[in-house]
Amino acid sequence: MNQATDSLWPFVIYFLAVLLLVTTMLVLSYLLGQRRSNKATNMPFESGILSVGSPQIHLSAEFYLIAIFFVIFDLETVFIFAWAIAFFELGWSGFIAISLFIFILVVALVYELRSGALDWGIKTRTGLRQRELH
Template identity: 70%
Template sequence: MVNSYANEIWPLAIYFFMVIMLVVTMLVLSWLLGQRRREAATNDPFESGVVSVGGSQIRISVEFYLVAIFFVIFDLETVFIFAWAIAFFELGWQGYLAMVVFIAILGLVLVYEWRSGALEWGNKTRVGLESAQKSAEVK
């Protein structure tokens, strides 16, 4: 029994040793072939061939975060739909009806987001705000 365990562990030990040797070799080669002296431009941030100018501390609009959250939510639902599609025949009519309800709820959520203006960028004017502003102007 001990002999079979040793036979099973040898490939793992050899693999681990080879990984360590590869990492050490890459670090030594980087040190040997790397740049010895630093120039003024070495520490400058560089993106896609363009030297960056200005600061990076800008305010990002909330709409970007909302779109990212909506993407994550609807992307997660896509995972559920794919899992359902794989088990479609095993689930039968109950699974089909459950997915129809699930997709209907997703559709209602999308319609709600659309109607509430969550998907609109720029100046948001909602129906309730417009009527309140008009009544305030009349007075």
């Protein structure tokens, strides 16, 4: 055997151990698990109170859009933080790269503001009503 296959054996053993562990847990849960079921067991509840009404709440897509923008800009702050940690090692080329990155972020934010992607709430709803009336 060569050195490449020798270095893979720990991963193969680890993979097999994980498969064995998962299989063991699933089989034991099936064999030892509770089998009786009644109507009260299958009813959803929260804090001991039976739920009333439908759990599905209709939210506007604008809430999801704001959440996606938050995740995108939050991930970008992680990149900027990583750059700040390695500031001295990166030198001027790193500074130029992060300046370009921040410039692209600002352009994207201005685009979102001008396109109305961040305008939600009363303004959007009244705009829709005005179009429906005409």
